[in-house]
Amino acid sequence: MNDLDWAEFSPQTRAVRAGHRRTAEGEQGEPIFPTSSYVFASAAEAAARFSGEQPGNIYSRFTNPTVRNFEERLAAMEGGESCVATSSGMAAILATCLGLLKSGDHIVSSQSIFGTTNVLFNKYLANLGISTTFVVIDDLAAWQAAIQPNTKLFFLETPSNPLTQLADIRALADLAHQHEIIFAVDNCFCTPALQRPLEWGADIVIHSATKYLDGQGRCIGGAVVGDKERVGKEVYGFLRSAGPTMSPFNAWVFLKGLETLHLRMKGHCESALALATWLEQHPAVERVYYPGLKSHPQYELAQRQQSGASGIVSFEVKGGQEAAWQVVDATRLLSITANLGDSKTTITHPATTTHGRLTPEERAAAGIGDNLLRVAVGLEALEDIQADLARGLDALAD
Ligand SMILES: *Cc1c(COP(=O)(O)O)cnc(C)c1O
Numbered sequence: 001m002n003d004l005d006w007a008e009f010s011p012q013t014r015a016v017r018a019g020h021r022r023t024a025e026g027e028q029g030e031p032i033f034p035t036s037s038y039v040f041a042s043a044a045e046a047a048a049r050f051s052g053e054q055p056g057n058i059y060s061r062f063t064n065p066t067v068r069n070f071e072e073r074l075a076a077m078e079g080g081e082s083c084v085a086t087s088s089g090m091a092a093i094l095a096t097c098l099g100l101l102k103s104g105d106h107i108v109s110s111q112s113i114f115g116t117t118n119v120l121f122n123k124y125l126a127n128l129g130i131s132t133t134f135v136v137i138d139d140l141a142a143w144q145a146a147i148q149p150n151t152k153l154f155f156l157e158t159p160s161n162p163l164t165q166l167a168d169i170r171a172l173a174d175l176a177h178q179h180e181i182i183f184a185v186d187n188c189f190c191t192p193a194l195q196r197p198l199e200w201g202a203d204i205v206i207h208s209a210t211k212y213l214d215g216q217g218r219c220i221g222g223a224v225v226g227d228k229e230r231v232g233k234e235v236y237g238f239l240r241s242a243g244p245t246m247s248p249f250n251a252w253v254f255l256k257g258l259e260t261l262h263l264r265m266k267g268h269c270e271s272a273l274a275l276a277t278w279l280e281q282h283p284a285v286e287r288v289y290y291p292g293l294k295s296h297p298q299y300e301l302a303q304r305q306q307s308g309a310s311g312i313v314s315f316e317v318k319g320g321q322e323a324a325w326q327v328v329d330a331t332r333l334l335s336i337t338a339n340l341g342d343s344k345t346t347i348t349h350p351a352t353t354t355h356g357r358l359t360p361e362e363r364a365a366a367g368i369g370d371n372l373l374r375v376a377v378g379l380e381a382l383e384d385i386q387a388d389l390a391r392g393l394d395a396l397a398d
Helices: 011-017 043-051 065-078 089-100 115-127 140-146 169-178 228-242 248-259 261-280 299-305 321-329 360-366 382-397
Strands: 082-086 106-110 131-135 151-157 182-186 204-208 222-226 285-289 312-317 346-348 372-376
Touching (some): 011 065, 011 248, 011 261, 065 248, 089 151, 089 182, 089 204, 089 222, 089 228, 106 115, 115 131, 131 140, 140 169, 151 169, 222 228, 248 261, 261 382, 312 321, 321 372, 321 382
Parallel strands (some): 106 131, 106 151, 151 182, 182 204
Antiparallel strands (some): 082 222, 285 312, 312 372, 346 372
C-alpha cells in the first residue's frame, strides 16, 4: 500500500491510510518506533548515510518512521509535496519563520491570530530584526498597503479566533505572488477535512496538531506542509538543526486522530450549526458569529472556500461581563477552558482569558466585547450542550 498514488484517492481515504509503510511483520495498525538512533551495516554505510549519498535514517531528530508516517499522511491530505512535523504548533510557526526569513525581512500578518503567535512576532522575531505589520484579515487593500520592498511573508488564520472572520485565500495568494511573497495559512480551525489552502494558492499550511488533528486533547504537536524546496529543505533544515521535532509517540496519537478526522469534523460542524441557529433566536443573545449562518457577512466565501464551518461558535449576550460570566458559571457539563478542537465542548470568555492582556482600547478595536463568549462545540449530544447553555441564557432572558 506504500506504492499507491494518493492523488487518486479522496482526502478522507488518505486520512485513514496514507503514509503507512507496512513492515515485514504485516501489521494492520501503524507501528511506533521509539528509537533515538539507527544502526548501520558497516562503516562504509554509516559514512554514506552521513554524507547524504545514501538516503535513510540516522537519528530521530532528523527522521523517524512513525513521524514520517504522520508527515506523509498530512501532506497527502493537504495536497502538499512535503510535510515536517514539529513538537508543537508554535514550533511549526517558529520553524517556518526561521527557516525562511532572515534579519531585515518583514511579515504582514492578520491582526486576528493566536495570542502566542502575536508574542512570537512582536517580541522574539522583532528582537532578531524581523518586523511585522498587522492588518485586518478581510481588508485586501490594507494587505496591499502594508507590503514593503522587504516583505517576505503573509501570515493568517482563517476563520479567525474568536470572531470567525474569513480571509479570501485565493485573493491574498494572488496579491502575495505578484510581490514574490510567501503565503502561509494556519489551518488549525478547519483542518484539511474542511479547507485545503494549498488548493486556493497558499504556499504553506501550518497546523497545531494539538487541536482537531488529535481531537481528544491528548498531545501537543504541530506541522508545516508545502513544497519540497521551502518546507522539505529550508523548514526541515531549521528543524533538524534547532531540534523541536515531534516525538514518535505523539506522531502515532495524531495518526490515529487523522483516521477519524473527517467523521469528527462532520459532527463538530453539524452540532455547531444547530447550536448557532438556536443561539441566534435566543432572547438573551445579541449576536452570533459562525460562518455557517446566512447572517455571517462572509457566508458566500465560507460556502466556496470551506466544505464546513468548523466547530467554533462565538456569541454576544445581552448585558456585559457579568451577564457573560453568569452563562459560563451556570454550565455544569461544558469545560471552562480556552482550549479547542476537543471532543469535549469548551467555553471561554475571551475578554478576560485569551484576550485579557490587551488594553480595553485594543480589545474594542479587535471587536472583542465584554459580553462575548466562545464555545468550541464538541461531540457530546447536541441537546446536552444546548441545555447546559440554556440554563444561564434563560436566566438572563427572564
Ligand atoms: C493552539 C494554536 C496554535 C499553537 O499551537 P500549540 O500546539 O499550542 O503550540 C497556533 N495557532 C492556532 C490557531 C492555535 O489555535
